[in-house]
Amino acid sequence: MNVGIVGGTGYGAVELMRFLTNHQAVENIHLYSQSKQGTPISEVYPHLASIIDNPMEELTVEHVAEHIDVLFFATPPAVSHQWVPALLETDVKIIDLSGDFRLSDPAVYEAWYKKTTASEAYLKQAAFGLADVYPEKIKHAQLIANPGCYPTATLLGLLPVIDQDFIDPQSIIVDGKTGVSGAGRSLSQGMHYAEMNENTRAYAIGTHKHTPEIERFLSEKTEKSIYINFTPHVVPMTRGILVTMYVNVTKNVSEAAIRERFISFYQDRTFVRVKPSHSLPETKQVYGSNYCDLHITVDERTKRLIIVSVIDNLVKGASGQAIQNMNLIYDLDETEGLNLSPLYP
Amino acid sequence: MNVGIVGGTGYGAVELMRFLTNHQAVENIHLYSQSKQGTPISEVYPHLASIIDNPMEELTVEHVAEHIDVLFFATPPAVSHQWVPALLETDVKIIDLSGDFRLSDPAVYEAWYKKTTASEAYLKQAAFGLADVYPEKIKHAQLIANPGCYPTATLLGLLPVIDQDFIDPQSIIVDGKTGVSGAGRSLSQGMHYAEMNENTRAYAIGTHKHTPEIERFLSEKTEKSIYINFTPHVVPMTRGILVTMYVNVTKNVSEAAIRERFISFYQDRTFVRVKPSHSLPETKQVYGSNYCDLHITVDERTKRLIIVSVIDNLVKGASGQAIQNMNLIYDLDETEGLNLSPLYP
Amino acid sequence: MNVGIVGGTGYGAVELMRFLTNHQAVENIHLYSQSKQGTPISEVYPHLASIIDNPMEELTVEHVAEHIDVLFFATPPAVSHQWVPALLETDVKIIDLSGDFRLSDPAVYEAWYKKTTASEAYLKQAAFGLADVYPEKIKHAQLIANPGCYPTATLLGLLPVIDQDFIDPQSIIVDGKTGVSGAGRSLSQGMHYAEMNENTRAYAIGTHKHTPEIERFLSEKTEKSIYINFTPHVVPMTRGILVTMYVNVTKNVSEAAIRERFISFYQDRTFVRVKPSHSLPETKQVYGSNYCDLHITVDERTKRLIIVSVIDNLVKGASGQAIQNMNLIYDLDETEGLNLSPLYP
Amino acid sequence: MNVGIVGGTGYGAVELMRFLTNHQAVENIHLYSQSKQGTPISEVYPHLASIIDNPMEELTVEHVAEHIDVLFFATPPAVSHQWVPALLETDVKIIDLSGDFRLSDPAVYEAWYKKTTASEAYLKQAAFGLADVYPEKIKHAQLIANPGCYPTATLLGLLPVIDQDFIDPQSIIVDGKTGVSGAGRSLSQGMHYAEMNENTRAYAIGTHKHTPEIERFLSEKTEKSIYINFTPHVVPMTRGILVTMYVNVTKNVSEAAIRERFISFYQDRTFVRVKPSHSLPETKQVYGSNYCDLHITVDERTKRLIIVSVIDNLVKGASGQAIQNMNLIYDLDETEGLNLSPLYP
Structure with a gap:
């Protein structure tokens, strides 16, 4: 499986990498960043040195269509909704960790986020990725609105x-x-x-x-x-x-x-x-x-x-649940890559 | 003014010492401890070295009657109520930082504390030391039940x-x-x-x-x-x-x-x-x-x-308010010894 | 592979469990504890609930000989050396996270630890488990003295x-x-x-x-x-x-x-x-x-x-290196079970 | 005594205010800030509300000469040295918490700070304010280079x-x-x-x-x-x-x-x-x-x-020692305003 992460320099993206590098079914990880193209992620996050050293790439619909099976958006509000309509034309599965597709009514989004998001038609296509409550809907969705923490x-x-x-x-x-x-x-x-x-x-x-x-x-x-x-x-x-x-x-x-x-x-x-x-x-x-x-x-x-x-x-409240949703979509064991004991103490 | 502190090794007592050593009207501080008699407080709390080095003493009603104007109890539940009746016979003012005199009904105390306290007659003698709401009652009391945090x-x-x-x-x-x-x-x-x-x-x-x-x-x-x-x-x-x-x-x-x-x-x-x-x-x-x-x-x-x-x-929720109550009782400026800016950052 | 952990309630043991439950080659984990026999580890450490719920067992040489391939000691000083001589008679591999076998001279141990350890003959049998420097010696040892942090x-x-x-x-x-x-x-x-x-x-x-x-x-x-x-x-x-x-x-x-x-x-x-x-x-x-x-x-x-x-x-300085040593002994990929990115932030 | 603080929004300045508001000899505190003139300090630091609410003022030599007895610089490197020559013409005592006057050789300053400071003649006028070692020199100085932490x-x-x-x-x-x-x-x-x-x-x-x-x-x-x-x-x-x-x-x-x-x-x-x-x-x-x-x-x-x-x-390593130096200069009890027990726990 080839996965992509948009917004490679935030904590959500870094946590996705932690789980994806421990995931048996994942072969390649592409990181997309507008601001840091060409920079290896391990320069931004030295803890990743020798773990993920590949440079960040430019996000384009074509690149995704060709190389990516699952694309994660770990972006601030009002970013993913600009990309999703075009991406839905491809076969890529999209898991959006931002809030852009979590509400059903664009007016409510605007009232609380003070920004605009996609139109209602697109919002309705998104399955809400609360993995332990709605697993069936998630399994059949192309677009997942991963829940807030x-x-x-x-x-x-x-x-x-x-x-x-x-x-x-x-x-x-x-x-x-x-x-x-x-x-x-x-x-x-x-x-x-x-x-x-x-x-x-x-x-x-x-x-x-x-x-x-x-x-x-x-x-x-x-x-x-x-x-x-x-x-x-x-x-x-x-x-x-x-x-x-x-x-x-x-x-x-x-x-x-x-x-x-x-x-x-x-x-x-x-x-x-x-x-x-x-x-x-x-x-x-x-x-x-x-x-x-x-x-x-x-x-x-x-x-x-x-x-x-x-x-x-950052895990159940963001990246971990996103991986769980990916597992559901691909009919993998739901715990794959996530089967880790809490860190204690 | 001569003050005494019972329960000298707890955080409440230590915080009382911080304010009392900064208080213009306080001359002597006596520390009473059952478990550590003879030990200087600065051995238990090295941060007090050269600030308060006097050894802890045995608590007796006679000693208090002779040497103390205001006595603070900074003790666990169900200690102060054993001393207060005898102490009320003397002229000492008592400020109790424990919960023993905060409730008016001994049965309610027992239900929540799973211990016994003084009889209702004594509970009624205590003024509740919420200094910013009940200053008038506090001024005329011999016994203050200092509020919980x-x-x-x-x-x-x-x-x-x-x-x-x-x-x-x-x-x-x-x-x-x-x-x-x-x-x-x-x-x-x-x-x-x-x-x-x-x-x-x-x-x-x-x-x-x-x-x-x-x-x-x-x-x-x-x-x-x-x-x-x-x-x-x-x-x-x-x-x-x-x-x-x-x-x-x-x-x-x-x-x-x-x-x-x-x-x-x-x-x-x-x-x-x-x-x-x-x-x-x-x-x-x-x-x-x-x-x-x-x-x-x-x-x-x-x-x-x-x-x-x-x-x-530890301050407004315990020792600081206790000092404020002492100031009220003695008709001092309410802020004496407490006139300190918060520590930031 | 069947592993045993002695000293099941310390942080070293808990951290071993985190890695062993993520390890492909490990089938069963036995926990030995003198003080908590019969208690499930998840009662001592609720974060392990539904991950490891098995009760702690009594340590005996016979039980180990029958059920265990690799035995970890995560015990205080001067415990493991009492068990090791008898255990070396069996086929079990022993990885000792305590200091008992790290020094070559029992007198030096006694001078610094103020306790006694095994005789020099046993100390000499231990390979020092500094996995990134002495991998060859480790591969052929039955007893590993896992280094201090x-x-x-x-x-x-x-x-x-x-x-x-x-x-x-x-x-x-x-x-x-x-x-x-x-x-x-x-x-x-x-x-x-x-x-x-x-x-x-x-x-x-x-x-x-x-x-x-x-x-x-x-x-x-x-x-x-x-x-x-x-x-x-x-x-x-x-x-x-x-x-x-x-x-x-x-x-x-x-x-x-x-x-x-x-x-x-x-x-x-x-x-x-x-x-x-x-x-x-x-x-x-x-x-x-x-x-x-x-x-x-x-x-x-x-x-x-x-x-x-x-x-x-707790990882490279204790349990992680212990797992690495286990991998070396069993000729597994050295990173098996350990192949996890640091947790950041 | 009237004191002034330049650099009113840094931690050094805030800590000076904590001690100065507890100091018997201090009457007025003027805060100078280039960036925040007119803003009350309690808007920048809400913990100071009702303690110091006066607005920050513009620093000029004239204002200092007229209103200030002791002026503290709590400024970044390479600021105070621009003001000190003119200020030394007035009667004001200057206590500089920055590094500008701590070294005797401008070339050494430049080599380590990568900035320039005052000329050697001015550097020589400064007494190094290590209060517990050089009290005599400090007592007779107009300009104190308060030591680094x-x-x-x-x-x-x-x-x-x-x-x-x-x-x-x-x-x-x-x-x-x-x-x-x-x-x-x-x-x-x-x-x-x-x-x-x-x-x-x-x-x-x-x-x-x-x-x-x-x-x-x-x-x-x-x-x-x-x-x-x-x-x-x-x-x-x-x-x-x-x-x-x-x-x-x-x-x-x-x-x-x-x-x-x-x-x-x-x-x-x-x-x-x-x-x-x-x-x-x-x-x-x-x-x-x-x-x-x-x-x-x-x-x-x-x-x-x-x-x-x-x-x-922030205290002995900066503002507390600066107050101690002020006390030395004015022949006050060295501990005035500083006579506070450490905060524990």
């Missing part, structure tokens, strides 16, 4: 119960905590080590781009327009997302029953682990891996369901 | 609005993020550097001891029994607490009006800073200082008020 | 030049910086997160156990008794070692010539990367991987050669 | 022995480890949190600007031209420097005798603490404070003296 952790936590009659789907509060790699490689004062170290802050309260992506799939499952509160925070670590979700419980239901529902919902899903009551998830327990760990509590005093979900934002 | 950050965020008709006081969700020093100096696997570094986790979901302390003062203000959801998390940093509070808004009210209410509520309170809309609080912006920074958002989409509060858990 | 980083930096006439082999100063995982999983005040975070310190100045291990192999190569200064430091990170070595240059020699010598010395050694002049090694560039990156500077002002070496202390 | 830690460790006959002054190797705040507030990829976290690296091997500053004062004391090896490293923490110094011992001398020499050398120097043998210095033990902790080992095996020195790079 927060939506992955949040939807895996909410989809098993959102349509159940014992909760109020309009009561959802999502409090997210992420490591800094989610903000990418671009420099900013807030991510300067001296100022981010020993620091925690909220950001984008009520305005984070991932909000409509979460709401879309909750709404589709319930066939109602669901609105959530989503407040992201950044904490001083490189990798990991922990999402805490609060849902009002409206009928008598036991914690054990809800846990059973989760276990059954994710039966045979290697990468989703429903934790026992006494074992709270920790971001370090999924570090560097494609796992999502979930935990359920029912607080009887306040009649609220509290769901905790942890992932590695 | 989470309750300080949370109550400073909620008390300005809890009794207002535009919110639902039973809808409150409190999501806390703390640095590890809140867990104290005792060793545990979860606080081992290799396992806490690059790690975030929730703990004590629905069962944290600080829950009834927060509920007590919300209930007193509203004259209703208020129940909250409180979920604490630990993030990889030494100091700092950030609390995110979610409250349902039930009537039309503007964000600006709520912010004005906060500003007016904390008028003349040096250590509480209400932040403008564009400036989100960060734990690092209060690092090592006695400030509490507060921020208000109204999310119009979901009709929720989101309040963010940050403090240094 | 500091000795690995240091010897890989010094062996290419120690016997050259342009340096003074008695002038060597080794200044090491390690992450905290090198201190293992046992709790201590110095490794408590609140006290290790934002902290750097030297330790064991002039007395670190790894000193005689480094001196032994420098002495063997030069056929002189070499003494070095070795000063280790711990810095606030979980993984990684950076060693800075200072050597007096006694004759005219160019930096380029020395670099060429390193490149030629490590020709065909996949896991040793000699860096170009402009690219200084960073511990993060080998994070989680089996690479050792080396850099050479000649300071013309002071006539000193400065060598910088970085490894991941 | 590494030179402070290193010279305090070496000056007590550099001229003694039991060491070889040409054998000195200095291995430095610094937190990232030493690199300042300017953004760079290497200081991006995601890439600096969990990372240690050497930098500027053999070429660091602080080398000639250290060599100058070692040479002056010995009346020989001393050359040293200086290799700085950056470790993942915000504050703190630990310097490890290696010196060949040429005559029999006991560790105890050298320690006594240090104790006597720093008699009555509040901010230098010579540690006992069993207590190794840690950067956290001086965090946020003006202390320098020193430790001495003699390694009998290799005949080397190993000196470890720790400071907070």
Whole structure:
């Protein structure tokens, strides 16, 4: 299999390379970069020296059509949608790690991203790559909208119960905590080590781009327009997302029953682990891996369901899930290239 | 002024020493420790060498009566309540940093702490030392129950609005993020550097001891029994607490009006800073200082008020507020010994 | 291939499991533990849930003889030497990650470790598992003394030049910086997160156990008794070692010539990367991987050669090199199971 | 006393403000900035809100002459030397935290800084502000060259022995480890949190600007031209420097005798603490404070003296020492405004 990566110098691309170089079915990796054509990736990322030394290339539809079976976009918002229509004319499979194809309505995209994306017709062609929930749709798609990091952790936590009659789907509060790699490689004062170290802050309260992506799939499952509160925070670590979700419980239901529902919902899903009551998830327990760990509590005093979900934002929240989607498309073992224990400690 | 500190080897005590050695009115500091009598504190904490080298002493009521004006308890749960009744017979002022006198009902204490405390009569004698809200009561008390770290950050965020008709006081969700020093100096696997570094986790979901302390003062203000959801998390940093509070808004009210209410509520309170809309609080912006920074958002989409509060858990959340309470009792400038800029970066 | 790990609850064992579960030739993994028999490893380390759930077993020579091809000791000092004599009577290959078989003289071991080890006859049977320097000896050994973390980083930096006439082999100063995982999983005040975070310190100045291990192999190569200064430091990170070595240059020699010598010395050694002049090694560039990156500077002002070496202390400095040694013994591709890019960022 | 700070937006300036707002003799603080005139400092640094809110002003010689008693330069290289000649015509005292006046020879400055500074006549007018070694010279100077962070830690460790006959002054190797705040507030990829976290690296091997500053004062004391090896490293923490110094011992001398020499050398120097043998210095033990902790080992095996020195790079290594120099000039208690315990943990 020949794969291509667009946006070769971001963290998403680098993480794709880590998994692809450990993947039995991958033969060649082409890196496309507008800004760094001709530069070996190992000059940008010295840790890749002697692992991937090939120079970055210019992206053209022709080059892709001729050399590539699967093309990953690991690009900022509003890039991939400019290339996808022409690429869909070829046989290449496209897995887009950006947000361009995750929403079904271009107007909603524009409202939250302050940029434009593809037209609705193209958006509808994309399968949403939440691999542990929608594997069948993914297998038959040419274009995958790979989910955002927060939506992955949040939807895996909410989809098993959102349509159940014992909760109020309009009561959802999502409090997210992420490591800094989610903000990418671009420099900013807030991510300067001296100022981010020993620091925690909220950001984008009520305005984070991932909000409509979460709401879309909750709404589709319930066939109602669901609105959530989503407040992201950044904490001083490189990798990991922990999402805490609060849902009002409206009928008598036991914690054990809800846990059973989760276990059954994710039966045979290697990468989703429903934790026992006494074992709270920790971001370090999924570090560097494609796992999502979930935990359920029912607080009887306040009649609220509290769901905790942890992932590695760069793996299950981006590149790992993208590889999982590639495996699904090619009918490979879903875990190929991803079969790695979390790195601990 | 002569001060004594019981529990000399914990972080609370060490932080008291930092402020007391910078305090103009303090002449002598006596350290009491059961386990380390005779040992200079600078052997336990070498950073204090040449600053405080006096040996730790045995605590007796007689010694306190003779030598001490203000006695701080920086002890684990269920210690101070054994000493307080006898000490109240003397003239000493007592500031208890433990939870023993923070709840009004011994049964509630026992239910959450799984230990016993003093009888209700003694609990009623204690003034709750939330210095920026109850200064008048504090000034006239002999016994201060110094608030917990989470309750300080949370109550400073909620008390300005809890009794207002535009919110639902039973809808409150409190999501806390703390640095590890809140867990104290005792060793545990979860606080081992290799396992806490690059790690975030929730703990004590629905069962944290600080829950009834927060509920007590919300209930007193509203004259209703208020129940909250409180979920604490630990993030990889030494100091700092950030609390995110979610409250349902039930009537039309503007964000600006709520912010004005906060500003007016904390008028003349040096250590509480209400932040403008564009400036989100960060734990690092209060690092090592006695400030509490507060921020208000109204999310119009979901009709929720989101309040963010940050403090240094060891200062405003413990020792700094204890010094502020001492200043109030002695009618000193409230900021004496505490008038330090946060340490940044 | 059936492998066994003794000391199943330490970081060395956990890291072995990460690589062994990614290794094509490994069929079964047996974990031996005296203290936790019957407990699944995934209860001690929840990140292993659904990856390795088998219970820990009792170590006996008979069990090993019957079920195990390669046995790893990931035990504290003075454990493995009690088992090895009996195990050498069986066909099992033994890779000892502890220091018990790294020195050739039991008296030297006792002087530095303050414990006793095996007799000289057994010590002589062990091949020193510095895989990138002594592969031939390793291939034919039944017992491997897997090198310490500091000795690995240091010897890989010094062996290419120690016997050259342009340096003074008695002038060597080794200044090491390690992450905290090198201190293992046992709790201590110095490794408590609140006290290790934002902290750097030297330790064991002039007395670190790894000193005689480094001196032994420098002495063997030069056929002189070499003494070095070795000063280790711990810095606030979980993984990684950076060693800075200072050597007096006694004759005219160019930096380029020395670099060429390193490149030629490590020709065909996949896991040793000699860096170009402009690219200084960073511990993060080998994070989680089996690479050792080396850099050479000649300071013309002071006539000193400065060598910088970085490894991941738990991988190349322990478990990764142990797997590499297993591959060498079984004549497998040396990189099998280890062929993973460093984790970045 | 009225003080001014040039370069108001850097970490040096912010740290000056922390101490100056805690200083009894300081009445007004003027901040000068070319780029941010009119902006309140609390907009650049929100942690200063309600502490220092005054807007930054334009620097002119006239304004300084009229309003300022002591002027601090906390500016990048090659700025202060452009202002100092004119300012020396006024009565203002100048404390320059940059390197412009630390070397006595403009050619040496140019060789290491790749920039030009003032002429030799002006350089000679500056007193080197190593407050614990040269207090008398400082008291009578109008212009102070405040030492660099590494030179402070290193010279305090070496000056007590550099001229003694039991060491070889040409054998000195200095291995430095610094937190990232030493690199300042300017953004760079290497200081991006995601890439600096969990990372240690050497930098500027053999070429660091602080080398000639250290060599100058070692040479002056010995009346020989001393050359040293200086290799700085950056470790993942915000504050703190630990310097490890290696010196060949040429005559029999006991560790105890050298320690006594240090104790006597720093008699009555509040901010230098010579540690006992069993207590190794840690950067956290001086965090946020003006202390320098020193430790001495003699390694009998290799005949080397190993000196470890720790400071907070922003305090004793910059702004704290600058305040100490101001106190010396004004004949105030040397500890005024600085009398703060280290922040621990």
